[in-house]
Structure formats: structure tokens, C-alpha cells
Amino acid sequence: MDEQIKNELRSILEEVFQKNSQIKMISLITPEGLPILTFNRESENGLSEITDSGILNRYAALAGASTTLGERTLSTLSQEKVRLIHVQGKTKDIAIAVSPHLISLVVTEPSGSPNLIAEKLNTELKAKL
Amino acid sequence: MDPLQWYNITKEALILAESELDTSQFELMLLIQLDAENQTILTSKSQPDAETAALFGQAWNSLTNILTNELHLEARNSLTIKSHNKILTIYSLGFDVLLVILSEAAVDSMDVLKIILRFVFQIGYKKKYEIVGLVSSEGYPVWLNSVEEMDDFLFAISITSLLSLVERIDYEVSAGGIGACILQGTENLLLNVAFNPSQDLALAVTQQGTDLDAVTLDPELKTLYQKIVDPVVFSAIVPEIIDEDRERMLEEIRQAFEGETTEEEIQTLNVFDTEMLKSLENEIKTVSKKYGANEISIGYLRKRMRLPAEVLSMALQYLIGEGSIVGRIGTARQSGREILVLDFSADISGEDKQNVKIVQDQINELFEPLNPYLSQLPEIKPLEPDVQEAISEALGEFQIMLTLADTDPLYLLANDLRILGVQLASSVKTLTLLKQQLSETDQDDVLRNELERRHTNLDEKILEQRLTINGKVNKFYEDLFNFYRLLFRLLPPPIKFTRSRSKRKATVTFKCPAHDCSTTVRIRDGPSSWVKLSVFAVHLGIQKDFPEKVPSRVNKIKKSLENKINKLTILAQKTDTRITLVIEDYLFIENLDELLITNTQRDNAINILRRSRVPQSTDKVDFYSLFEQCSSCNRWYCKTHMSTATKCIYC
Numbered sequence: 001m002d003e004q005i006k007n008e009l010r011s012i013l014e015e016v017f018q019k020n021s022q023i024k025m026i027s028l029i030t031p032e033g034l035p036i037l038t039f040n041r042e043s044e045n046g047l048s049e050i051t052d053s054g055i056l057n058r059y060a061a062l063a064g065a066s067t068t069l070g071e072r073t074l075s076t077l078s079q080e081k082v083r084l085i086h087v088q089g090k091t092k093d094i095a096i097a098v099s100p101h102l103i104s105l106v107v108t109e110p111s112g113s114p115n116l117i118a119e120k121l122n123t124e125l126k127a128k129l
Numbered sequence: 130m131d132p133l134q135w136y137n138i139t140k141e142a143l144i145l146a147e148s149e150l151d152t153s154q155f156e157l158m159l160l161i162q163l164d165a166e167n168q169t170i171l172t173s174k175s176q177p178d179a180e181t182a183a184l185f186g187q188a189w190n191s192l193t194n195i196l197t198n199e200l201h202l203e204a205r206n207s208l209t210i211k212s213h214n215k216i217l218t219i220y221s222l223g224f225d226v227l228l229v230i231l232s233e234a235a236v237d238s239m240d241v242l243k244i245i246l247r248f249v250f251q252i253g254y255k256k257k258y259e260i261v262g263l264v265s266s267e268g269y270p271v272w273l274n275s276v277e278e279m280d281d282f283l284f285a286i287s288i289t290s291l292l293s294l295v296e297r298i299d300y301e302v303s304a305g306g307i308g309a310c311i312l313q314g315t316e317n318l319l320l321n322v323a324f325n326p327s328q329d330l331a332l333a334v335t336q337q338g339t340d341l342d343a344v345t346l347d348p349e350l351k352t353l354y355q356k357i358v359d360p361v362v363f364s365a366i367v368p369e370i371i372d373e374d375r376e377r378m379l380e381e382i383r384q385a386f387e388g389e390t391t392e393e394e395i396q397t398l399n400v401f402d403t404e405m406l407k408s409l410e411n412e413i414k415t416v417s418k419k420y421g422a423n424e425i426s427i428g429y430l431r432k433r434m435r436l437p438a439e440v441l442s443m444a445l446q447y448l449i450g451e452g453s454i455v456g457r458i459g460t461a462r463q464s465g466r467e468i469l470v471l472d473f474s475a476d477i478s479g480e481d482k483q484n485v486k487i488v489q490d491q492i493n494e495l496f497e498p499l500n501p502y503l504s505q506l507p508e509i510k511p512l513e514p515d516v517q518e519a520i521s522e523a524l525g526e527f528q529i530m531l532t533l534a535d536t537d538p539l540y541l542l543a544n545d546l547r548i549l550g551v552q553l554a555s556s557v558k559t560l561t562l563l564k565q566q567l568s569e570t571d572q573d574d575v576l577r578n579e580l581e582r583r584h585t586n587l588d589e590k591i592l593e594q595r596l597t598i599n600g601k602v603n604k605f606y607e608d609l610f611n612f613y614r615l616l617f618r619l620l621p622p623p624i625k626f627t628r629s630r631s632k633r634k635a636t637v638t639f640k641c642p643a644h645d646c647s648t649t650v651r652i653r654d655g656p657s658s659w660v661k662l663s664v665f666a667v668h669l670g671i672q673k674d675f676p677e678k679v680p681s682r683v684n685k686i687k688k689s690l691e692n693k694i695n696k697l698t699i700l701a702q703k704t705d706t707r708i709t710l711v712i713e714d715y716l717f718i719e720n721l722d723e724l725l726i727t728n729t730q731r732d733n734a735i736n737i738l739r740r741s742r743v744p745q746s747t748d749k750v751d752f753y754s755l756f757e758q759c760s761s762c763n764r765w766y767c768k769t770h771m772s773t774a775t776k777c778i779y780c
Contacts, residue, residue: 025302058301059301062297062298062301062302065294065297066294066297066298069290069291069293069294069297070291070294070312072287072290073287073288073290073291073294073312073320074287074312074314074318074320075287076283076284076286076287077260077284077287077318077320077335078314078316078317078318080314080315080316080317080318081314081315082312082313082314082315083313083314083315084311084312084313085294085310085311085312085313086310086311086312086313087295087298087299087304087307087309087310087311088307088308088309088310088311089299089302089304089305089306089307089308090304090305090306090307090308091303091304091305092302092303092304092305093304094298094302094304107302115311
């Protein structure tokens with residue numbers, strides 16, 4: 001991806017992190033399953049961009065596997081594709097929003113509405129991608 | 130919803146549930162609303178009057194007060210009192226509604242709650258949700274309410290797919306356990322799956338629309354649902370009549386599921402994950418430092434790190450290759466198991482030496498009370514003068530303890546083989562279909578070329594799958610016999626099985642094998658573990674023959690075990706898989722765990738032996754105080770026929 005676009009995405013993500021203190025991590029992935037950007041909030045050091053390709057690929061694979069498994073579930077109930085998966089955990093909430101141009105994986109504290117953040121990100125970043 | 134509405138819904142649900150239950154098993158089902166004087170008495174054999182029935186409410190209140198005020202415990206959810214024949218259970222269903230069930234001891238009152246939950250949805254929430262279903266974590270439908278006709282098994286399978294997803298997400302981002310998962314479709318579908326606290330049930334509701342409130346669960350529904358646990362595996366009812374349409378649909382779904390979360394998939398996700406590598410490195414270094422260990426069992430690491438064998442092996446090789454840990458993967462002397470051998474640094478500090486001594490003392494203390502039945506294990510050498518050698522010996526013995534105490538690695542291996550077996554069977558099925566398509570396709574057709582290409586590819590894949598299976602089967606075969614060799618240092622093989630009064634049990638006899646010795650003890654126990662010991666004792670040459678004239682059930686278990694061992698031996702000894710083996714030769718690997726004795730079964734066996742009986746006496750004796758094992762022939766002799774502490778008179 002063009003470095004200039006990546007820089008723009010970086011500044012948008014930084015702003016989102018700033019405005020929403022409940023966010024712990026955001027990972028952006030292409031619909032083909034390739035990692036774009038991943039930011040992580042560390043308690044002491046503030047915000048950091050993950051560059052380790054192992055971790056990046058792991059989250060990308062997670063997003064891919066989630067959409068596939070989610071679609072298997074939906075295919076029995078209706079003919080729709082997955083738009084959003086929201087998983088409410090004891091220590092973290094996780095949302096994966098799927099749109100034709102982007103998959104966003106957002107991890108927040110419990111009840112941190114990652115579903116809303118992920119969907120909003122997908123809509124806002126549509127123009128950039 | 131107001132309290133009275135909720136009471137009325139639960140009341141109607143209880144009345145409907147009664148029609149689905151075997152009422153002969155229930156003495157009383159009673160619904161009370163505290164402080165509102167609402168009562169509904171059902172299935173009452175004892176016909177309590179209203180005043181007596183109100184006592185349950187008072188009892189609940191008093192107990193709650195004591196527990197909350199005196200003992201500072203949180204609010205109660207349920208109260209169970211068991212007698213020999215009866216169980217009294219009181220559930221708090223929310224809005225001060227109590228459900229009192231007095232039933233025979235064998236009745237699981239959770240079944241009542243599951244049925245009530247279904248009717249509560251049918252009566253009070255008919256319009257709110259399109260589909261509501263309760264699914265067990267094993268993937269079976271408990272029940273399904275749907276406005277449209279829907280196959281409950283297909284529904285359950287689709288929810289199980291979501292369970293895999295949730296587990297995966299929880300594992301990857303450490304979410305600390307999942308309470309709910311909400312799925313939105315691209316158009317209108319909303320699905321909410323809520324998990325009960327014990328994570329053994331999934332309650333799924335759907336609705337059309339985009340408003341998430343449409344699929345949220347009301348607090349009172351949550352309260353009721355969270356009471357229900359489903360710890361009994363395979364409790365769901367599976368129809369006995371085969372429905373061809375359903376089988377066909379299930380088959381299609383299974384085809385689509387093929388390859389889900391395979392070992393390779395997990396491997397690609399994890400193997401070069403620096404976080405995992407770092408934590409593995411830390412684990413190794415901590416164990417090494419804390420216990421002064423220069424040998425660490427791979428099984429231990431696999432269990433600690435919760436990693437598949439292949440992933441762990443690759444990760445260790447990577448760490449060794451990178452020089453993060455200095456050592457190699459080797460084989461344990463006594464058990465033949467894989468171990469990580471560390472290049473133990475010679476310069477141990479004074480503090481470390483002290484720590485190692487403390488651990489050493491602890492190990493000594495651990496062994497002390499375990500005698501006499503562990504007396505056959507070699508003694509631990511003292512720490513001085515050669516610290517390193519002594520530590521190594523002690524940990525060697527400690528590893529035997531660990532090996533004995535842990536059959537998990539073998540179970541994991543058996544499970545790996547089960548998955549591989551299913552994948553192979555699926556590939557072979559596809560190959561058969563391809564062959565059939567090929568025979569029906571004309572020559573020189575483009576489609577035919579494509580089919581032939583796929584046929585060749587699949588053929589190669591099957592060969593690879595077989596080779597993988599063979600590798601793992603060899604390992605399982607070797608480990609299995611090593612496991613039993615070690616187990617025979619704790620447990621003796623029986624010489625006789627006879628019928629017992631209880632159908633599920635057999636009388637198992639042990640006797641000193643010395644000529645003319647009549648020292649004999651007996652136990653009564655389920656025969657399964659003992660038959661396994663006898664069968665493997667014969668295979669390992671510890672016992673000459675399997676006992677004769679055994680009950681038919683024992684014979685059946687023996688035959689099934691021998692059949693499996695024979696097949697396993699054939700497979701473990703074959704090298705050229707392409708020519709000699711057919712798919713049927715692999716099918717048995719789906720249930721290899723039947724050959725194993727679990728840690729619990731082994732501990733039970735030891736406990737039972739310590740409370741053996743001598744014939745014609747009601748007194749209990751400890752097998753291990755009467756018998757000792759010869760370290761040379763491995764047979765258990767009475768103490769009179771042991772010439773030394775470790776050798777029998779014949780060796």
C-alpha cells in the first residue's frame with residue numbers, strides 16, 4: 001500500500017485512539033486478508049504500531065477465519081454475508097466489521113462498544129482505500 | 130416486564146413442562162413468588178397445604194439472610210439438599226420467583242429448567258424473536274423454537290461453527306472467556322448467541338432488522354438461563370431412526386466444514402509468533418533455574434504452553450537454532466519420551482544451589498509417604514558430593530513420576546490421530562466420487578482433464594496423509610507400551626476375573642505367583658482398567674496368559690482391545706503404505722484412547738488395591754503391604770517370596 005495513504009490512516013487511527021480511551025487495539029486488514037496497519041495501546045508507553053509480521057499475520061488470519069466461520073453460521077439461517085461480529089468477553093470486547101474494501105478488528109475494554117467503532121471506521125476509511 | 134407478568138409466564142411454562150416430564154419421578158413442583166403470596170403447586174404426591182408450601186419461601190429467606198449477613202456471601206442462585214433417595218432443589222428465577230423441585234435422586238432438575246426455558250420463550254417472547262434455540266457445547270440441539278420450519282441439527286451445527294470462532298477469538302486476544310457473540314448480516318439478520326457461565330450451553334436468538342435491542346436478552350431471561358448448566362456430555366437425544374434427508378444435509382455441511390482449524394492452520398498462526406516464542410523461552414529458563422533442571426519433558430512443555438506437538442517441536446527447533454536456548458531435543462533414558470536436554474551451565478550461584486537443595490528436599494519429602502507402593506522406584510541419590518549428577522538423577526526420577534502421573538500427551542496424540550483419521554476418510558470419499566465422475570465422463574473432454582488433475586492431486590494428498598498418520602501411529606505405539614511398562618510398576622495385572630453381584634463390576638483376584646503359595650487378595654471394581662492391564666501384561670511378557678473362564682463382558686472388552694492392538698501393530702510396522710493398506714486399515718485410529726488408562730482411573734485403581742479383601746474375611750488389607758514387585762521379572766510376590774527388598778526368590 002502507498003506509504004502516503006498509510007500515513008493518513010495512521011493519523012486517523014491515532015485520533016480514534018485518543019478520542020476513545022477504552023480502545024486497546026485496532027487492526028486494519030484488506031478483504032483479501034493482508035495486514036494493513038495495527039495499533040496497540042500499551043499501559044505505560046501509550047500508543048504503538050505493531051510491525052512484527054508474525055503478529056500482524058496472526059490478526060489478519062483471525063479476521064479471515066472469523067468471517068469464514070461466521071458465514072458458515074449465517075448460511076444456515078439466511079443467504080446474507082457477515083457484516084459485523086461482536087464478541088463480548090470477560091476482560092475484552094472484540095468486534096470485526098467486514099465491508100467490501102476493508103476488515104477492521106477492534107478490541108476494547110468490556111462494554112466498550114467496539115462494534116460501533118469498527119463500523120464507523122469502515123465507513124470513514126472507505127474514501128481513503 | 131413486571132413481577133406478576135413474569136410469575137404468570139413461568140407458571141404457564143411450568144404447567145406445559147409438566148406434560149413433557151415423567152411425573153412419577155417428581156414428588157413436588159412448586160412455584161412461589163415471595164412477598165406476593167402467589168403459589169402454584171404441581172405434581173404433588175404429598176399434597177402440602179398452602180401454609181406448608183410457604184415454608185419453602187421462609188426457609189429460602191432465612192438461609193439467604195444467614196449466608197448474606199452472617200457469612201457475607203453473595204446472593205443465592207440455588208439451594209440443593211440431597212438425601213439418599215431424594216433431592217430438594219430451590220431455584221431463584223428472578224423477580225423473587227422461586228421454583229421448588231422435590232424429586233427422586235436420579236432426576237436431573239436441569240432438564241426441568243431447560244424445558245421451562247423453552248416454554249418461557251414460547252409464551253412470553255413469541256413475537257420478539259424469530260428463532261430461539263438451545264445448543265449444547267457438543268453441538269447437539271437441546272430444543273429449537275422457530276417461526277419457519279428449520280432442521281434443529283442443522284441449526285445446532287451452524288451455532289457450533291460460531292463456537293469455534295468464539296473460542297478462536299478468545300484464544301487469540303485473551304478475552305478471559307466469552308459471554309456473548311452478536312452477528313450482523315449484510316442485510317437484515319441479527320443473531321445473538323449467549324453462553325452460560327459454565328460455557329457448556331449456547332442460547333441463540335435471531336431477529337430481522339438493524340436494531341441491536343431486538344436480539345438482546347431481558348435480565349429475567351438471563352437470570353433463568355444462567356441457572357442452567359449442562360455438564361453431562363452426550364445428554365442430548367439423538368433420533369434413532371435415520372432420516373435420509375437429514376443425513377444428506379448433514380453430510381453436505383460436514384463437507385463444507387472439512388479442514389476447519391487444522392493443525393497446519395494453527396501452526397501458521399502461531400509458529401513464528403514472537404510473543405509465544407518469548408513465553409516458551411521464559412518457561413524453559415524458569416523451569417531450568419527454579420528446579421535446576423537440565424532435562425525438561427516435551428509433554429510437560431506442550432501441556433504448559435497448550436501447543437500442538439508439531440508447533441512446539443518447530444518452536445523449540447527455532448529457539449535452539451537462534452541460540453535463545455542452548456540445548457537439543459533428545460530422548461529420556463527410562464521412558465523413551467522426547468525431552469529437551471539443556472546445556473546446563475556449570476556456574477550455578479550459591480543462591481541457586483540453595484534453591485535446588487530446597488526442591489531436592491521437597492522431592493524427597495514427596496517420595497517419603499508414597500512408600501510402600503512406590504518403593505519400586507529407584508532411590509533418589511543425595512545431593513552431595515556431585516551436585517549436578519544428583520540433580521539430574523533426581524529430576525530423572527521426578528520425570529518418571531510426571532510421566533506416570535500424566536497420560537495427557539497420549540490422549541492428545543490419540544486425538545490428533547482421530548482428526549487425521551477423519552480427514553483421511555473424507556479425502557478417500559472425495560477420491561471415490563472423482564473416480565465415479567471420471568468413469569461417467571467422455572474421453573478428450575476438458576472436464577475430464579480437470580477431473581484427472583484433481584484425482585492425481587488428491588491421490589498424492591492421501592499418500593501424504595497416510596505417511597503423517599503412520600509417523601504418529603509409530604509414536605503412539607511406542608509410547609503406549611512404554612506407558613504400560615511404567616504403569617506395571619504401580620499396578621499388578623489380575624490373575625482371575627469373576628462375576629460380581631453388581632452388573633457393572635467384577636471380582637478381580639491377585640495372587641502371589643510363587644509355586645504353592647496361596648496368598649490371594651480380591652477387589653470389586655469396574656473391569657475395564659484391569660482388563661487393559663491384563664491384556665498389556667500378556668503383550669509385554671509380564672503375564673503368560675490372559676485369565677481363563679472370564680465373564681462375557683470381560684471377554685468382550687479383551688477382544689476389542691486385542692483387535693485394536695493388532696491393527697495398531699500392523700499399521701506401526703508397515704512402511705509402504707501405497708501398496709499394502711486399504712482405507713479400512715486406518716478407520717480404527719478414531720478411538721485409540723480406548724487403549725489408555727486415565728490418570729483418575731489409575732489413582733482409583735491404586736486406592737481400591739489399598740482396600741483389598743482376603744478371601745473368607747471381611748477385613749480390608751492393603752495390597753501394597755502384602756505384595757512387592759520383583760525388579761527383575763516385574764511380577765508381584767508376597768513378602769515371603771521376596772529374597773531381597775527388590776528381587777523375588779526366582780530371580
